[in-house]
Each structure stands twice: as structure tokens, then as C-alpha cells.
Amino acid sequence: MPLAETHEIHKRRMGRNIGTALCLIGFCAVVFGLTIAKVREGSMLEAHDHQPRASQLPITEEVSQ
């Protein structure tokens, strides 16, 4: 019997490893797709970064002299 003969347990491990790898790849693809969809929607693009920004300042009407 050759030493490198594949046992049934190797097949099961291989199946498990491939399945886990596909799940991880799928998860990455979903997160990537979700990010693209969120960016296209334009939501949460301008988070607060602790720096004053013109778009965050309240609108004040100029007082006419």
C-alpha cells in the first residue's frame, strides 16, 4: 500500500476546507458588494471627524446694513 494513499478522512477534511474557503470568499464578496451599494446610495459618506467643516455649520442669514 503506497504511503501517500488518500484516506476517506482526507476527503472529508478537503471538503471542509474548501467549504470554509468558499464561505470566506463569499463573505468578502458580500461585504464588498454592500459597500459599493451603500456608497452609490450616498448614505454615511460624510461622518463627523472632529474637524469643523463648512457643510456642518448652521446656516446664518447675513444681516443687511
Add this chain to the structure above:
Amino acid sequence: MSDFTAQSVTETRTGTPEAGFGDYFALLKPRVMSLVVFTALVGLLVAPGGVSPMIGFTAILFIALGAGASGALNMWYDADIDAVMKRTAKRPVPAGKVPAGEALTLGLWLSAISVVMLGLATNWVAAGLLAFTIFFYAVIYSMWLKRSTPWNIVIGGAAGSFPPMIGWAAVTGDVSLASVLMFGLIFMWTPPHFWALALFMKGDYHKAEVPMLTVTHGRAETRKQILIYTALLVPVAIGLAFTSVGGPVYLATAVVLNAIFLKGAWDIWRREEAEAEADGYKVEKKVFKFSLLYLFLHFGALLIDAIWRLI
């Protein structure tokens, strides 16, 4: 160490052969997940507003994964009674393919991932409802109600009723009358569906000492309760037609299906046990099969009305 030694060490240490990927997938109860996917999808599609296809896909994926996680937690906790019942003895944990601790770990991790991802993809109302559903199924139903009361099916049925409500909340971020009635439709449908099954699946629950209504209150009482719950289901199912998600297709479908279901429940109630045993529970089996179609067609009709409104 050779691989053969590695295998024998693994199997001696755990007392079980190494599990394949399919065994872990089976922990997620794929058949239950398919019903969850369908009802959540309808809840999501009939909700006003709509979401982008990618966000909708992600929402359904993680609602299904959350349902799978609660299935894994259920299999971890119920391994002892699953081993006794013929219907569940081949599940991965009682069959010795997956150690109970791994089912628990998988269930907890998938619960966390599904809730967080649903929250990030849609909103935290939907994520909160999903978290509550997992908690309800794993803790309230599996750990508490299932072994302590014959009304386990009635209250525990709430866990399976949440998916359309979560799908709806994923789009709207709220809970409305329409989503509550979609919840109510599955909630009221669950008892007659399962009790019809319990009438012809004799012995299994009794052997596992699970207090099913057929065992604690007798078969005649179970027949009466099937009729009562079916009668209570009718106004909920028809009432849904008069909300924002209802329409002519749904109303016509609901009227016909509820009349047939009510007739079936009436026939079950009128039958004597000896008569049922003589014909191999023909009526009970017919009503059980019809109940599956009943739910599928109700949600299918909601979908048709939603498409109708778009045209």
C-alpha cells in the same frame, strides 16, 4: 505521526469521526431556512419604499443565516431528545458527527455575525428583531417551553413568524399593521400545522418525553384545538387583505384557501381515533400537506399583488 494515527487519535479523543462540511451545514436546518428565506423575501418586497438589490440580497442572506444559527443552537441543546426520536436521530449532533460544543460555538458566532451584518446592511430595528428571534427560538422555545408545556408549539411558533416582519423592517425601519398581520398569519398557522403532524407521527414525542398536546391532553382535545386555532387563523389571514399589502389576488386566494383549511380542520375534529387509525390518518395527512401549500400560496399571493401594483 501518520495520518492514520492522526485519524485514530481524533476519533478516540472525540468519540466521533471528523465531520464534513455538509454536517455543519445540516446544523443550520436548511429546510427551515428555505421557508424563512421565502417569507422574509416577501416581507421585504411588499414593504413600501424598496431597497437596492444588493442590500435586499444581503438582508435576506443574513436573516437566513440568523435562522440557521438558531437551528444550530437548538441542535446543541436538544441533542438528548433528538437522539431518542426517529425523525431527528440522524441529525449531526445525535448521530455523533459533530460534537455538541462545536454546534454551540457555530450557533453563537453565526448569531453575532448575522445580527451585526443585518444592522450594518439595513437598520438596527431589523437587526434587533433578528436578535430577538434567535433568542426566542434558542432560549424561550428550545430551553424552556419545549420541555415544560404542551403549548410549546403555540408560543414557540412566534420564532418562525418573525422573518416577514424582519424583511419588512429591513426596508422601512419600523413595525406596522401589515407586518404584524404577516407575523400573525404564520403564528396562528403553526399550531394546526404541527398538531396535524403530531396526530399521525405517534410515539416519537412520547418517547422523548416532550409534552405534546396529543400526549398531555389526548388526541380528541388536539383535534378540537386544531379546529379552534384554524378558526382563529381565518380573520387574521383575511384581515391582511385589507392592509396596504393586500389586494384582489390575495383576497381571493385567502378566501378559497381558508375555506378549504377550515373544512379540513372540521373533518379532523369530527373523526374518531379508531376511524383515523383504520384509514392510516388519511385526512390528517392531507390537511398537513395542504397547510404547507396554504402558507406558500398566501405569501405568493402577496407577492403577485405587489407586482400588480407596480405595473
